[in-house]
Amino acid sequence: MAMIRDIFKRKRDEKEATIPSKAAKDVPEGLMTKCPNCKHITLTKELENLGKVCPKCDHHFKMTARERIVHLMDDSSFESVDDHLKSENPLNFPGYSEKVQADSEKTGLNEAVLTGTGSIKGQQVVVAVMDSHFRMGSMGSVVGEKITRAVELATKLKVPFLIFTASGGARMQEGVLSLMQMAKTSVALKRHSNEGLLFVSILTHPTTGGVSASFASVGDINLAEPKALIGFAGRRVIEQTVREKLPEDFQTAEFLLAHGQLDAVVHRSKMRETLSTIVQLHVKGAGSDV
Amino acid sequence: MSKKKMKTMAFEEPLIELRKKISELKEYTKTADVDLSSEISSLEQRFAKLEEEIYENMKPWDRVQVARHPERPTTLDYLPLIFRDFIELHGDRVYGDDEAIIGGIGSFEGQPVTIIGHQRGKDTKENVRRNFGMPHPEGYRKALRLMKQAEKFGRPVICLIDTKGAYPGKAAEERGQSEAIARNLVEMAGLEVPVLSIVIGEGGSGGALALGVGNQILMLENSTFSVISPEGAASILWKDAALAKTAAEAMKITAPDLLEMGIIEHMIPEVRGGAHHDTARQAQLISGAIRYSLKELEGMSTEQLISQRYEKFRAIGVFSE
Ligand SMILES: [Zn+2]
Numbered sequence: 111m112a113m114i115r116d117i118f119k120r121k122r123d124e125k126e127a128t129i130p131s132k133a134a135k136d137v138p139e140g141l142m143t144k145c146p147n148c149k150h151i152t153l154t155k156e157l158e159n160l161g162k163v164c165p166k167c168d169h170h171f172k173m174t175a176r177e178r179i180v181h182l183m184d185d186s187s188f189e190s191v192d193d194h195l196k197s198e199n200p201l202n203f204p205g206y207s208e209k210v211q212a213d214s215e216k217t218g219l220n221e222a223v224l225t226g227t228g229s230i231k232g233q234q235v236v237v238a239v240m241d242s243h244f245r246m247g248s249m250g251s252v253v254g255e256k257i258t259r260a261v262e263l264a265t266k267l268k269v270p271f272l273i274f275t276a277s278g279g280a281r282m283q284e285g286v287l288s289l290m291q292m293a294k295t296s297v298a299l300k301r302h303s304n305e306g307l308l309f310v311s312i313l314t315h316p317t318t319g320g321v322s323a324s325f326a327s328v329g330d331i332n333l334a335e336p337k338a339l340i341g342f343a344g345r346r347v348i349e350q351t352v353r354e355k356l357p358e359d360f361q362t363a364e365f366l367l368a369h370g371q372l373d374a375v376v377h378r379s380k381m382r383e384t385l386s387t388i389v390q391l392h393v394k395g396a397g398s399d400v
Numbered sequence: 401m402s403k404k405k406m407k408t409m410a411f412e413e414p415l416i417e418l419r420k421k422i423s424e425l426k427e428y429t430k431t432a433d434v435d436l437s438s439e440i441s442s443l444e445q446r447f448a449k450l451e452e453e454i455y456e457n458m459k460p461w462d463r464v465q466v467a468r469h470p471e472r473p474t475t476l477d478y479l480p481l482i483f484r485d486f487i488e489l490h491g492d493r494v495y496g497d498d499e500a501i502i503g504g505i506g507s508f509e510g511q512p513v514t515i516i517g518h519q520r521g522k523d524t525k526e527n528v529r530r531n532f533g534m535p536h537p538e539g540y541r542k543a544l545r546l547m548k549q550a551e552k553f554g555r556p557v558i559c560l561i562d563t564k565g566a567y568p569g570k571a572a573e574e575r576g577q578s579e580a581i582a583r584n585l586v587e588m589a590g591l592e593v594p595v596l597s598i599v600i601g602e603g604g605s606g607g608a609l610a611l612g613v614g615n616q617i618l619m620l621e622n623s624t625f626s627v628i629s630p631e632g633a634a635s636i637l638w639k640d641a642a643l644a645k646t647a648a649e650a651m652k653i654t655a656p657d658l659l660e661m662g663i664i665e666h667m668i669p670e671v672r673g674g675a676h677h678d679t680a681r682q683a684q685l686i687s688g689a690i691r692y693s694l695k696e697l698e699g700m701s702t703e704q705l706i707s708q709r710y711e712k713f714r715a716i717g718v719f720s721e
Contacts, residue, residue: 192721194721195719195720195721196719196720196721197719198718198719198720200718201650201651201652203637203650251717251718251719252717252719254717255717255719258714280605280627280628282627282628282633282636282637283637284627284718285626285627285651285652285653286625286626286627286651286652286653286658286661286663287661287663287716287717287718288627289605289606289609289625289626289627290609290663290713290716290717291716291717292582292585292606292609293585293589293609293612293613293713293716294713294714294716294717296582296585296586296588296589296613296713297589297613297709297710297713297714298710298714299586299589300586300587300589300590301589301710303586304590319606320605320606320627322578322582323566323577323578323581323582323606324581324582324585324606325582326578326582327576327578327579327582327583328579328582328583328585328586340578341573341578342566342568342572342573342577342578342581342606343566343568343569343572343573343577344568347568348568348569348570348573351567351568351569352569352570354570356570360570360573361573369574369575369576370576371576371578371579
């Protein structure tokens with residue numbers, strides 16, 4: 111039920127993805143979803159069952175953090191943490207608090223990342239899922255704090271840490287505080303790593319700027335979803351700087367894979383299986399039988 | 401005041417005007433048979449007062465101008481004045497040598513140290529060579545190599561930060577700009593030696609932070625540290641780059657701002673009007689700050705150094721719960 115509600119909410123953001131009622135007179139708005147890539151129309155419910163991947167062209171739709179959790183984790187194993195943290199307006203930017211509040215109501219999240227514990231095929235992990243529907247997934251103090259606490263929790267529980275990144279980068283309205291979250295999350299990851307614990311980063315569309323240039327890129331294993339946009343600087347900035355046309359696939363997951371920046375590009379339908387295997391192979395003294 | 405002709409900044413204009421007036425009067429008295437000495441001396445007093453007013457009350461945008469002054473001393477200017485026996489060490493051992501970052505070994509008051517700093521140029525030719533102080537991944541990887549080397553030999557690492565940011569180019573993306581920066585953040589967190597990061601000019605975003613995960617961050621009085629340039633912030637937030645001056649104030653990017661926010665440990669005073677007025681004197685002030693900070697970190701075990709760095713960055717953030 112909650113998921114259906116989410117989808118009705120989301121159509122406000124993804125106008126192009128939901129067909130207008132006049133184009134589908136016989137079905138209520140939101141029941142069908144149009145692929146922004148190939149224009150194929152799928153029953154929203156069916157799309158949900160497919161993990162929000164277009165059955166025609168394989169386009170990976172954006173997921174909300176909660177959809178990602180449902181798709182990835184064992185049923186009802188997930189328990190969120192730190193939902194009570196709230197962003198302040200440290201630089202007193204006009205309208206900032208209202209924007210955060212509005213996105214919070216829209217997404218049902220306290221900030222642009224959802225964190226917690228849960229299991230994948232019975233194996234316990236700490237997971238963080240960024241949500242680009244919340245201030246474009248940008249990282250301010252609360253996002254940095256929640257990720258840092260999640261990493262610390264994984265260190266304490268001696269379990270793997272997984273993060274799904276989706277972010278436009280730093281949260282401008284928090285100024286240098288947002289920049290420093292890159293360092294804060296990094297010191298926590300170093301401590302987690304020193305304990306011999308596994309960190310898997312899964313880069314989803316889009317992962318850019320300060321998030322790309324911190325935790326997203328330093329997993330023991332870095333995975334990405336197909337076609338995800340991943341990069342440090344924005345395409346337009348680069349084009350203005352180098353004054354040359356960039357290749358079509360520039361800064362896509364496949365481009366990064368070809369340039370040695372990723373371990374693998376993994377289709378969403380294989381993600382749970384892949385992560386489960388990776389986690390399993392990092393259990394001390396254990397491997398798959400046969 | 402320096403004798404050579406120097407680029408002046410907008411906020412200094414009243415001073416320049418007044419100085420011109422004084423020298424005109426002085427010139428005049430040479431040829432005319434009148435005594436203007438009391439007028440001149442009163443103007444000189446006014447000049448001193450005005451100078452104090454202007455330089456003691458610099459606005460964030462004024463500091464941005466000073467931080468970007470073409471004559472502002474760079475890493476290479478300070479090196480011979482602060483350190484001895486500097487030997488530059490090149491290359492990342494993987495791809496190449498990025499001259500937007502220089503690094504090497506030397507001694508600070510008798511103590512071996514590793515020095516790493518952004519390096520921009522002061523003229524077009526030098527800026528082409530140094531890529532305007534905007535590093536590629538190999539620059540960050542060289543820096544990390546030298547930090548690890550310092551760790552092996554137990555010597556402190558001193559980083560001088562002075563960059564508009566990491567280079568936003570095609571090749572930089574292909575070679576993993578994100579990963580290079582991210583890797584430095586994580587690895588600096590674990591360094592078993594004291595690390596000082598000193599912002600000497602512009603501290604632009606992740607490209608600056610990649611040399612910034614120190615036990616202490618120090619900033620020159622007229623340096624900046626920001627997530628985005630004031631121009632960039634203005635164009636994103638208000639769709640108008642001309643509002644950069646407003647953004648410079650709103651974004652809290654100056655050394656006094658960061659000191660107040662508790663992000664940096666110390667602010668290093670600058671010679672009046674900015675470091676470019678007296679590089680040698682400024683180098684002394686930086687030396688004093690390095691001496692003081694190294695003393696503060698002296699006697700800490702490797703575990704203490706790492707956990708102090710952890711606590712420092714762990715504490716940064718403003719939120720409620
Ligand atoms: Zn499609």
